[in-house]
Amino acid sequence: MAEPLDRPTDAVPAAVAEEDLMGRLVHALAAHGVLDVAVAAAEQSDRLAAIALKELSDPAHTRALRNVLLLSEVLAILPAAEILAAFSEPAPERISLPALFRRVRSPEARRGLYRILRVLEALGAGDEPPEPAAR
Numbered sequence: 311m312a313e314p315l316d317r318p319t320d321a322v323p324a325a326v327a328e329e330d331l332m333g334r335l336v337h338a339l340a341a342h343g344v345l346d347v348a349v350a351a352a353e354q355s356d357r358l359a360a361i362a363l364k365e366l367s368d369p370a371h372t373r374a375l376r377n378v379l380l381l382s383e384v385l386a387i388l389p390a391a392e393i394l395a396a397f398s399e400p401a402p403e404r405i406s407l408p409a410l411f412r413r414v415r416s417p418e419a420r421r422g423l424y425r426i427l428r429v430l431e432a433l434g435a436g437d438e439p440p441e442p443a444a445r
Contacts, residue, residue: 339345351358365371413419 336345339348366375414423
C-alpha cells in the first residue's frame, strides 16, 4: 500500500511533490515486477508484434480473440453482486419440476435462457460438418 508523504503537501512546492510521487510510483512498480515486464515488452515490441500478427493470421485464433473480447464485454455488464450471490448460496438438495417451471416464468429467467440458447446454437453451428462439394 502507498505510504503517505512525511510532510504536509501544501508546504512542498508542486514540482517537488509530483517528483516525489513519481519516484514512489516507479519504486512500487519495480518492487512488484511490473516495471520489469513493461521494460521487457518495450524492448521486444517488434518481436511481440510479429508473433501477434502471425497468430492472428489464423482464422481460428482471430475468432478466439474476438470471442474472448466479446465474453469480457458480457461479463462487464453482468450484475456482479447478483451473480456472486447466486453461486454462493447452496443449491437445494431437491428441486421439484413445478418449482423450476415457476422460476422460468419470470421475464428475467426467460431473457437469460434466450441468451444462453443463442450461445448454444452458435456453438452447435460451429460443429456442423462441411457440406459435400457439388459435382
